[in-house]
Amino acid sequence: xxxxxxNKNLERVKTILWAVMGVWMVxxxxxxxxxxxxxSGLTDVAPWGFWIAFDVMAGVALAAGxxxxxxxxYIFGLEKYxxxxxxxxxxALLGYIAVAVGLLYDLGLPWHIWHPMIMPQHHxxxxxxxxxxxLYLTVLALEFSPAVLExxxxxxxxxxKLLGIIKKLTIPLVIAGIVLSxxxxxxxxxxxxxxxxxxxxxxxxxxxxxxxxxxxxxLGLMMVTLESLLSAWLFGHAVRTELLAGLxxxxxxxxxxxxxxxxxxxxxxxELLSALDGSWEAGLFLVEMLISAVIPAVLLALRRVRTSVAxxxxxxxxxxxxxxxxxxxxxxxxxxxxxxxxxxxxxIEFAVSIGIVSGAALVFIFFxxxxxxSGHDKHDEPAAAGQQPIxxxxxxxxxxxxxxxxxxxxxxxxxxxxxxxGILPREAIFGAEPRPTxxxxxxxxxxxxxxxxxxxxxxxHLTSLAGNVPASEDAEPVxxxxxDGNRNWRFVPFTxxxxxxxxxxxxxxxxxxxxxxxxxxxxxCFQCHRDMYETTDTFDHALHARKLGNNxxxxxxxxxxxxxxxxxxxxxxxxxxxxxxxxxxxxxxTEAGLMGFAVGYMDAMHGLCIxxxxxxARERPEEFGIEFWRCDFCHREFQDTDHxxxxxxxxxxxxxxxxxxxxxxxxxxxxx
Amino acid sequence: MRYAIKPEDHKRYAILTDxxxxxxxxxxxxxxxxxxxxxxxxxxxxxxxxxxxxxxxxTTIITRPGNHHVRHxxxxxxxxxxxxxxxxxxxxxxxxxxxxxxxxxxxxxxxCMMACPYGIPRYNWDSAVPYVRxxxxxxxxxxxxxxxxxxxxxxxxxxxxxxxxxxxxxxTERFAANPGKYYQQPGQSEPELYGWNEVGGTSVLYISDIxxxxxxxxxxxxxxxxxxxxxxxxxxxxxLALGVAAAMSGIYWIIGRRIKLQAEAxxxxxxxxxxxxxxxx
Numbered sequence: 001x002x003x004x005x006x007n008k009n010l011e012r013v014k015t016i017l018w019a020v021m022g023v024w025m026v027x028x029x030x031x032x033x034x035x036x037x038x039x040s041g042l043t044d045v046a047p048w049g050f051w052i053a054f055d056v057m058a059g060v061a062l063a064a065g066x067x068x069x070x071x072x073x074y075i076f077g078l079e080k081y082x083x084x085x086x087x088x089x090x091x092a093l094l095g096y097i098a099v100a101v102g103l104l105y106d107l108g109l110p111w112h113i114w115h116p117m118i119m120p121q122h123h124x125x126x127x128x129x130x131x132x133x134x135l136y137l138t139v140l141a142l143e144f145s146p147a148v149l150e151x152x153x154x155x156x157x158x159x160x161k162l163l164g165i166i167k168k169l170t171i172p173l174v175i176a177g178i179v180l181s182x183x184x185x186x187x188x189x190x191x192x193x194x195x196x197x198x199x200x201x202x203x204x205x206x207x208x209x210x211x212x213x214x215x216x217x218x219l220g221l222m223m224v225t226l227e228s229l230l231s232a233w234l235f236g237h238a239v240r241t242e243l244l245a246g247l248x249x250x251x252x253x254x255x256x257x258x259x260x261x262x263x264x265x266x267x268x269x270x271e272l273l274s275a276l277d278g279s280w281e282a283g284l285f286l287v288e289m290l291i292s293a294v295i296p297a298v299l300l301a302l303r304r305v306r307t308s309v310a311x312x313x314x315x316x317x318x319x320x321x322x323x324x325x326x327x328x329x330x331x332x333x334x335x336x337x338x339x340x341x342x343x344x345x346x347x348i349e350f351a352v353s354i355g356i357v358s359g360a361a362l363v364f365i366f367f368x369x370x371x372x373x374s375g376h377d378k379h380d381e382p383a384a385a386g387q388q389p390i391x392x393x394x395x396x397x398x399x400x401x402x403x404x405x406x407x408x409x410x411x412x413x414x415x416x417x418x419x420x421x422g423i424l425p426r427e428a429i430f431g432a433e434p435r436p437t438x439x440x441x442x443x444x445x446x447x448x449x450x451x452x453x454x455x456x457x458x459x460x461h462l463t464s465l466a467g468n469v470p471a472s473e474d475a476e477p478v479x480x481x482x483x484d485g486n487r488n489w490r491f492v493p494f495t496x497x498x499x500x501x502x503x504x505x506x507x508x509x510x511x512x513x514x515x516x517x518x519x520x521x522x523x524x525c526f527q528c529h530r531d532m533y534e535t536t537d538t539f540d541h542a543l544h545a546r547k548l549g550n551n552x553x554x555x556x557x558x559x560x561x562x563x564x565x566x567x568x569x570x571x572x573x574x575x576x577x578x579x580x581x582x583x584x585x586x587x588x589x590t591e592a593g594l595m596g597f598a599v600g601y602m603d604a605m606h607g608l609c610i611x612x613x614x615x616x617a618r619e620r621p622e623e624f625g626i627e628f629w630r631c632d633f634c635h636r637e638f639q640d641t642d643h644x645x646x647x648x649x650x651x652x653x654x655x656x657x658x659x660x661x662x663x664x665x666x667x668x669x670x671x672x
Numbered sequence: 673m674r675y676a677i678k679p680e681d682h683k684r685y686a687i688l689t690d691x692x693x694x695x696x697x698x699x700x701x702x703x704x705x706x707x708x709x710x711x712x713x714x715x716x717x718x719x720x721x722x723x724x725x726x727x728x729x730x731t732t733i734i735t736r737p738g739n740h741h742v743r744h745x746x747x748x749x750x751x752x753x754x755x756x757x758x759x760x761x762x763x764x765x766x767x768x769x770x771x772x773x774x775x776x777x778x779x780x781x782x783x784c785m786m787a788c789p790y791g792i793p794r795y796n797w798d799s800a801v802p803y804v805r806x807x808x809x810x811x812x813x814x815x816x817x818x819x820x821x822x823x824x825x826x827x828x829x830x831x832x833x834x835x836x837x838x839x840x841x842x843x844t845e846r847f848a849a850n851p852g853k854y855y856q857q858p859g860q861s862e863p864e865l866y867g868w869n870e871v872g873g874t875s876v877l878y879i880s881d882i883x884x885x886x887x888x889x890x891x892x893x894x895x896x897x898x899x900x901x902x903x904x905x906x907x908x909x910x911x912l913a914l915g916v917a918a919a920m921s922g923i924y925w926i927i928g929r930r931i932k933l934q935a936e937a938x939x940x941x942x943x944x945x946x947x948x949x950x951x952x953x
Contacts, residue, residue: 037797043718044726044794047782075920077927108780108795108802112760115779119760125902126783127759128909175920182916183909190905194757194787194898197889209905336889341720432798434714437722444739445695482697 010234011405014365017358018409022416024355027348030428031105038432039348046343048106048331054353055102057188057327059095060133061212062320064220065227066092066140067181074174080243086147086373087231088224093140094360096133101359105352125190132184139177142166147371186213192330200334201271202285208330211262215292218254219323221247222296226316229309235368245306248315252300255319259293281334288329292322348428351420439485442494483525492525539573677873681750681836684769684875685814687823688839689743690846691880692853693830696733696741703825704731707810718797727796727805731822740882743831745822746771746792746807747867747874751897754784754793762804769836769875770809778804789871789893809875836875840865843879855880872897 031039042049069088072078104110116130148154149163166173189212192199205211225247232239266272275282296315305311332343367373427433481494503511512523548556558565616624704710710728719726723733731745748771755763755771762777763784784804785793793806810820814833818824823833832842847854847863854863866878870893878884885891 033800035798035800035802036795037716037718037799037802042797044724044785044797045720045791047785047795071920075924075927077931106781108782109778110780112777112779115760115777119777121759121761123756123899123903123906124759124783125906126757126781128906130759171924175917175924178920179913179916183913186912187905187909190902191783193901193905194753194783196898196901197789197893198786206904209908338720431800432716434716434798437713437715440722443696443735445697 007236010365013234014362014405015408015412017362017365019412019416020351020355020358021362022413022418023351023420024358025413026417026420026424027351027355027428028105030348030424031352034428034431036106036108038427039346041344041346041349043341043343045337045341046332046335049343050332050345050349050353051102051106053328053331054324055106055356056099057331058324059099059102060185060188061216061219061323061327062223063092063095063099064181064185064216065224066095066143066220067178068217068220069224070143070174071178074171075178078246081246083240084224084228084243086144087227087368089140089144090147090364090367090373091223091227093137093144094364096137096140098356098360099133100137101356102353125187125194129184129187129191132180132187136177136180136184139173139180142169143173143177147367147373151371181216182213185216186210188212188327189330195335198336199330200281200336201269202266202275202281203326203330203334205262205265205269207261207265211258211265214254214258214261215323215326218251218258218293219319221251221254222316222319225251225312226320229313229316231368234365239309241307241309241312244312245303248300248306248312251315251319252297255293255297255300259289259297262289262293284329284333288322288325290322291318292326293319296322346425348424442481442483442485445480445482494525677750677869681769681873682840683835683837684767685809685833686748686769686836686839686875686877687745687809687820687831687833688843688877688879689831691740691742691830691878691882691884693828694733694741694743695828695830696735696739697827698733699825699827700743700822700831701729701731701733703821704807705729707813707821716798718795725792725794725806727794727803730805730807734886736882736886738882740880742878742880742882742884742887743822744887745876746809747790747870747876748807748809749871749874749897751872751899753787753789753871753898756899756902757783757787759783766811768809768811768814770811770814771806772808772811773804773806775803780804787898789890789898790888836877839877840868843877846879853881855883857883869895871895872900 027039036042040049040051065088069081069084073081073085100113104113107113116127117134120131121127145166146163149159149166154160154163186209189208189210192204192208193206196204225244228237228244229239231237263272266275275285296319299305299311299315302311305315337343478495478497481496483492483494499512500506500508502508544557545551545553554565557570559571562569613624705728708730710730713722713726713728715722716726723729725732725744731743734742734744736742748765748769750765750769752763752765752771755765757763758778759781760777760779762774762779763771764774765771780802782793782795782804785791785795793804795804796802810818810822813820819833823831826832832839834842843865856863863879864884866880866884866887867874867876870888872895878887
C-alpha cells in the first residue's frame, strides 16, 4: 500500500511541519505576552484581519467537506463515498478546532471565550455563529469518536457500550451537523450585512448568507478532493479517480449555481456593470469569480478533466484559493478603510495561522497512522494496515524509525524556534511602542480676553487654560495662536496683536522677525522670555528713580555713608517692598548679592508661591485650606510621572483666576 | 421619509453640537480626558493621527477647511449597530440614551468596531488585556443629574445637553433666528439637523454651516437602523434550521426506503445478495 516515495514525502512534510511548530511556539508567546497591537497589523479601522479572514472565515469554509460528505454518505445513501467520510469528518473536526484556536489568538480577551454561553445576546449574528460552531464542534467530536473508540486501546466493555450508543445516534448526529453547518456557514456571510457602508457593493449583498453557504458546499467538495489527492501523495494510496469524478461533477453544479446566484444578484441590484468599470475592486472581483467558480465549474463539467488527477488537482486548488479569496475580499480587501491606513498582516499573523494549520496537519497524520480512517466496520484488516504506516519495504518498522525521527523533529523545532526569536520585531518582544509624536503646527483659535490695560496680562477665556473662568463684562474676542507642538495640553496662547502692541506697534516687528537665526522665520519665544529658569534682572532703576523723585531720590536706597553707590550697597528690595517677604521662603531675599535679580519662574513658584500659600493656609484655613504643598496640585494636568517634572506653564486652578486678576490690577495701581 | 422614531426616545438625553459656535479650543477633549483620566495621546501605529479618536481620546475636533470645527464622538444611536453586534451584551443602550460598555462581559471580538457606521469604538491595542473604548455620554454623571464633562467645559455653548425634544426645539429656534446660516441639503425645506434620522436617529445631533456627510463611512448613511439588516437575516435562522432538518430527515427516510425496496426486489429476483459496500480495493 505505501511506497518508499510516499514514505519519504511524508517524512519531509512532517519535518517541515515540526519546524513551523517551532516558529509557532515563539509567536504564540509573543502574542499573549505583548498583546495584539505589538504582534499584529490590526488597526482601529481594520479591527478584523488575517486571523479572522483565514482562521475563521476560510477555516470554517474549508472544513465544510465534513458535513457535505456526511450528508452524501449517511443521508443520500451514496455508500461508495464511505471511505471519504472519516477523513472528511476528521478534517472538519481538526478544522473547527483550528478555528477555535485561531479565535483565541484573535480575541482580545480569549479567557472570556465562553461568555456567549451565559451572556447570550440573540440579536447578534456573531452569537449565532459562536453557538453553532460550539455545538458543531461537539457533534463532530461525537461523529469522529467511533474511529478513536475502535482503537485496540479502547477495547473495554464501557467504551464498547459507548461506541454502540454513538453508532446508533449516527443519523441524528449527522442531521444535527448538517443543520448547524448550514446555519453558521450562512451566518458567516450575514456577519457582513451589518456593514453596508464598508463592504464594497460588488461583495455586499442581502443574500450574502446564501452565497456563503453555497460557496462553502462547493468548496467542501473540492476540499475533500484535494485532501484525498494529498493523502494519496503522502500515504501512497491509489487515487480513486472515478469517485473523485463524482465529487467533481457535483461541485461543478454547485459552483455554477453559486456563480449564477452571485451574478444574478449583482444584476438584480444593478451593480453588474460596475464589475467592468476597470477599478481594482472590479479586477479583484473578476479574478475571484473566475478562479472560485466559473473556471472550475466549466472544467469540471468536462469528463476528461474530472477523471484526470492533474485536472482535479488544478480545479480543487483553484476553488480553494478562489473561495478563500472571497472570504478575504469581504473581510479585508474590499473593505473600506480611510486613506493612509492600509492593513497588511505582519509575518507573525501569517506564522500563527500557518502554525495552527501545521498543528492540525500533524494531528491528522498521527490519526492517519494510528487509527482506522477508512471507516470499514470490520477493523481487522485496515487496522492491521494502520498499525504499520511506515513502509515495510524500506525494512524499518515504526519502532525503528521513531527515534531518529524524534531527534530530527526536535532539532528542527528548536532551530526554527531560535530563528524565530532572532527575527522577532522589537515590539513583539518588549511590547508595543508608540511612534515619535509628530510636532504639530500651532493652531489659531478665537478666544475671549479680558480687556485690561496691559495687553500681555490678559486673561483668556479658554477653559483649558485657566479653569472655568467666566468671561468678564468687557471681554473682547482675540485671535490666539495655540502653540502646542506635541498636543500634550500644555499649550502657550500666543497673541500676536498683543505682542505687537506691547512692544511698540509697527516698530516692534523687527524684534521678533528680524533678529532671528538663519532660516528661522521668527525668533523663538525663549529668546525674549528667558526668565523661565534663569534669574533675571527685573529691577528697573530708571523707573524707581523717576517714581521716587529723580536725583533727589538717590539717598532713599543708597543710604548716606554706605560708600560707593552700587547694587551691593543699596537697600534690599524687601526693605521697602515688605510684602515680598514670606516666612520660610527658600528665596534668599535678604542676601544683598541677589538684590535686583528675580529668580526664575520655577524657583519663584516653588520658593514663594508655595510658602505664601502654606502661610496663608495656616492663618486663614477657611479661605486657603487647599493642599498647595502637593506637587500635583499645580502639576495636575497629567497625573503621570512623566510630566510632573517639567511644567513650563501651569494652568491656574479654578478660583485662582480672580486672585490673579486682582493681582494684576493691584500691581497696576500700587506702583510706588 | 423619516424613519419613525419612538416617542420615548425624544425624552431621552441628547447632545446638540452647533459647529458654527465651536472655535476648536478642545476644552471638551481636555475635560473628557480629565474625567476619565485618559492621559496623553501617543502616535500609535494603529491611529491615523495623534489627535484621532483613540482609547485615550473619546472625543476630538475635526477641523475642516475654512476654520470649521466639528466635534467627533460616539453618536449614541437610538438603534445602535454596536449593541446589536455585541454577542455578549457588553454594549448596552441605557434608559438615559447613553450607550455604555461593560468590560467584564466583553470578549474582545471587535465586531462592534466593524459594525459602527461612524467608526467610533476604539481598542487599546497596546495592552495585553485590551478593552473597547468609546464615549459613554458620561453615564455616571448624567444619572446623577450632572452635565456630561464635555458639555460642562464648553465655553461657548457650542455643545449643549438636554432631552432630544429640547435639542430639536433649540435647533429649530436657531434655524429660525438665523435664516441661511445653516447648511441645507439640496431639495430640503429646512436646514439639516444631522443625526435626527441618520441610521434610525442618534442622540448626538449636529447643526452646522457645512455638510457633515464626512462623519460617516458613507456620505449618505440612510435612515434605516443598521440592526434591522442583520435581524432580517437572523429571523430566517429558525425556519432554515427546521427546513434543513426536515428535508434531511425526509431524504434519509425516502432514500433508505428506496434502497431497502431495491434490496428486497434484488433478493427476490436472484439468490445473489447485493453488497452494501461494493467498492473495496
